[in-house]
Amino acid sequence: MVLAQLPPELAVATEPGGPFTGGAEEGLPGFFYRVHRLLRRGGILLTACRQQHRENGELIDPCGRLIACARAAGFVYRQHILIVHATASGNRLHPTDDAPDVSTTPAWRHRPIHTDLLLFAPA
Numbered sequence: 001m002v003l004a005q006l007p008p009e010l011a012v013a014t015e016p017g018g019p020f021t022g023g024a025e026e027g028l029p030g031f032f033y034r035v036h037r038l039l040r041r042g043g044i045l046l047t048a049c050r051q052q053h054r055e056n057g058e059l060i061d062p063c064g065r066l067i068a069c070a071r072a073a074g075f076v077y078r079q080h081i082l083i084v085h086a087t088a089s090g091n092r093l094h095p096t097d098d099a100p101d102v103s104t105t106p107a108w109r110h111r112p113i114h115t116d117l118l119l120f121a122p123a
Contacts, residue, residue, distance in 0.1 A: 002028040002035050005048040006066065028065070032073035036122055045075060045120040048083070063116050075120035083115040 006028070035045055047070075049062045067077050085099035098112045 001044050002039065003046045003047070004031070004035070006031075008064070021120075029072060031071045032070045036073045036074070036075060039099050039122050040074075041122075042109070044078075045070070047118045047120070048061040048115050049118070050115050056075065064119065066118060070118075070120045074123050076123050079119035081119070083117055085113045085115065099117070 007104075026070065039045060047066055049066060051059055051061045053059055063080070084093070085096050085098060086093040088094075093113065095113045
């Protein structure tokens with residue numbers, strides 16, 4: 001089993017419309033190729049990532065790019081789990097201390113309070 005928390009800047013390194021896959025030596029695609037070689041006889045890969053806002057307020061969700069890179073490297077996408085950084089009280093969720101910082105979220109956008117955990121298996 002490999003558990004990797006991918007930094008947001010790696011997961012969203014390309015501009016919108018940019019390539020989703022690349023060679024085995026390149027950044028994020030290269031990561032998936034290397035891990036696939038480690039797990040090709042069995043095992044699972046768990047990747048944790050978070051949404052983030054660009055400075056102009058655009059919400060970037062890296063999950064699509066991660067899934068595309070993993071599939072190109074030979075993984076099968078198996079499961080998507082949300083880790084919610086909040087406690088429930090009544091009918092509201094209250095962000096915990098490990099939730100993304102509210103100062104990075106423009107006032108007119110929602111505050112992401114979860115981490116995506118993606119599970120892959122070698123094909």
